[in-house]
Amino acid sequence: MSCFVARDIQKWEYVPLGPFLGKNFGTTISPWVVPMQALEPFKVANPVQDPLPLPYLRHSDPYSFDIQLQVGIKTGGMKEPSIVCQSNYRNLYWTMKQQLTHHSVTGCNMRPGDLLASGTISGKTPDSFGSMLELSWRGTKPLTLSDGSTRKFLADGDEVVMTGHCQGDGHRVGFGQCHGQVLPALV
DSSP, X not given: OEEEOOHHHHHHHHHHHOSSGGGGSEEEOOSOOOOHHHHGGGEXXXXXXXXXXXXXXXXXXXXXXXXXXXXXXXXXXXXXXXEEEEXXXXXXXXXXXXXHHHHHTTOOOOOTTOOOOOOOOOOSSGGGOOSHHXXXXXXTSOEEOTTSOEEXXXXXXXXXXXXXXXXXXXXXXXXXXXXXXXXXXXX
């Protein structure tokens, strides 16, 4: 799952509202549902958290996962997307347990079937940054795509293609492809 954030709207409304309409610009959801049991073999140690989280968010059981992630941008003339990001779910600072706990600590009623997203997953290297804002250094460093076009941010008609999978010894657990296309505004 991925949300598309309209950074120009978010920047304008951030003070005094905080992220509001900029965050509901668009969402893409993969057609696959992967049960947690399928991810068990891919558990990895939780990230070192400094500063230490508040006591209600602390847990020692491993609940991070080795999920390889890839993001590509496909412009109108491309047959295949140009890969702009390769990251890993293990780069998240917060585990799923911590995110769910924090989300519900103030009384938010969670129910089976509710859909939550992790947020941006960025690694430490430039090719693993998880948003166009980071990849283009806040719009100061354009990305060159495989067709020679450049992007600081997504443009009308661009399609974003995301994939994720866990790779085991002789087997793979996939999450399917997640596609989203930026359409022009209706005036």
